[in-house]
Amino acid sequence: MQGASRDSLAGLRRQLPDSGDLTRLSDELFAVVSMLGGQASLRRAVADPASSGAAKTHVVDALFGSRLDATALEILRTAVRSRWSQTRDLVDALEEIAVDAALVTAQTAGDLDAVEDELFRFGRIVEGEPTLRAALTDRNLAADGKRQLLHGLLDGKVNIVTYKLIERVVVEPRGRTIERALRDLSALAAQRRDRLVAHVTSATSLSADEQRDLAAALSRTFGHELKLQVIVDASLIGGLTVRVGDELIDASVARQLDEARRTLTGRSGARPARA
Numbered sequence: 001m002q003g004a005s006r007d008s009l010a011g012l013r014r015q016l017p018d019s020g021d022l023t024r025l026s027d028e029l030f031a032v033v034s035m036l037g038g039q040a041s042l043r044r045a046v047a048d049p050a051s052s053g054a055a056k057t058h059v060v061d062a063l064f065g066s067r068l069d070a071t072a073l074e075i076l077r078t079a080v081r082s083r084w085s086q087t088r089d090l091v092d093a094l095e096e097i098a099v100d101a102a103l104v105t106a107q108t109a110g111d112l113d114a115v116e117d118e119l120f121r122f123g124r125i126v127e128g129e130p131t132l133r134a135a136l137t138d139r140n141l142a143a144d145g146k147r148q149l150l151h152g153l154l155d156g157k158v159n160i161v162t163y164k165l166i167e168r169v170v171v172e173p174r175g176r177t178i179e180r181a182l183r184d185l186s187a188l189a190a191q192r193r194d195r196l197v198a199h200v201t202s203a204t205s206l207s208a209d210e211q212r213d214l215a216a217a218l219s220r221t222f223g224h225e226l227k228l229q230v231i232v233d234a235s236l237i238g239g240l241t242v243r244v245g246d247e248l249i250d251a252s253v254a255r256q257l258d259e260a261r262r263t264l265t266g267r268s269g270a271r272p273a274r275a
Contacts, residue, residue: 001085001089001092001093002085003085004082004083004084004085005083005084005085005086005089005093007083008079008082008083008084008089008093009089009093009096009097011078011082012075012078012079012082012093012094012097013097013100015071015074015075015078016075016097016100016101016104017071017104018104019104019107019108020104020105020108021105021108022101022102022104022105023101023102023105024069024072025069025071025072025075025098025101026098026099026101026102026105026164027098028067028068028069028072029072029075029076029094029095029097029098029101030095030098030168031067032064032068032072032076032094033091033094033095033098033172034172036090036091036094037091037172037174042059042063043087043090043091044087045059046059046060046079046080046090047080047084047087047090047091049083049084053080053081056080056081057077057080057081059080060073060076060077060080061073061077064076075094075097076094079093079094091174095174096188099165099185099188100188100192102161102164102165103115103161103188103189103192104192105161106159106161106189107192107193111159111161112189112192112193114159114162115159115161115162115165115189116186116189116190116227118158118159118162119162119165119166119182119185119186119189120182120186120229122154122158122162122166122182123178123179123182123183123186124231126178126179126182127179132153133178135149136149136150136170136178137173137177137178143171146170146171147167147171150163150166150167150170154166165185166182169181169182169185183199186229190227193225197226197227197228197229197244198214198215198218198226198227198228198229198242198243198244199229199231199242199243199244200214200228200229200230200231200240200241200242201230201231201232201233201236201240201241201242201252202230202231202232202233202236202239202240203232203233203234203235203236203237203238203239203240203252203253204232204234204238205232206230206240211228211230214228214242215227215228218242218244222244226244235254236252236253236254237252237253237254237257238252238253239251239252239253239254239255239256240252241255
């Protein structure tokens with residue numbers, strides 16, 4: 001999100017309680033996101049910058065006033081009165097607050113680390129199992145069929161908050177790939193503790209000491225505590241890459257060889273200078 005949308009999202013976050021069981025709040029906001037995401041005319045009505053805040057609040061109260069608890073309704077009222085760079089940003093922000101509410105519940109129970117790791121691991125499983133990915137993203141498979149598949153895979157194996165969030169991105173991806181959605185969820189879990197996730201891809205396995213030293217160095221660079229999520233990829237030949245948010249640090253041998261190849265190719269194709 002950019003500009004006004006980023007500021008408006010920050011305002012919504014300030015209304016979210018810092019602790020407690022926010023399961024109902026999360027569920028209600030997800031239901032609002034589903035309704036807005038599926039009805040373009042309603043989405044435009046509550047996000048139209050030409051309409052007054054009072055008019056949009058009236059629409060919200062008429063449609064949701066009797067369906068939402070006080071906290072969810074006030075968050076929604078604030079959202080429609082706020083400024084958004086794009087119409088979609090309002091819905092994305094409400095979804096992000098719904099995710100945050102679920103993560104607060106996990107954090108209060110001391111389960112946030114487990115949820116973050118489970119989201120990351122499930123993302124890796126999906127990336128490595130094309131058949132599973134095809135089933136979870138099959139547009140011809142009804143939502144109940146996908147839920148049944150997830151129950152068979154995850155029941156008794158992951159935290160209830162993890163399951164809820166995975167189910168959400170599978171059943172209602174909202175135009176995102178499942179891999180991207182799971183990475184975003186894992187990053188939001190990390191942000192609950194003012195941390196950033198460093199996605200590290202290394203040519204070889206890193207020892208515990210190497211991971212600790214790398215995390216410390218990256219934390220100094222970015223000014224935040226970092227949690228590493230490490231993937232081994234031999235195609236890098238040597239070295240590693242680190243992605244933190246939108247920033248990529250590429251210290252792989254593969255990149256260095258590629259740069260050398262392009263340099264040599266450029267030189268070999270250059271014409272000799274004339275006297």
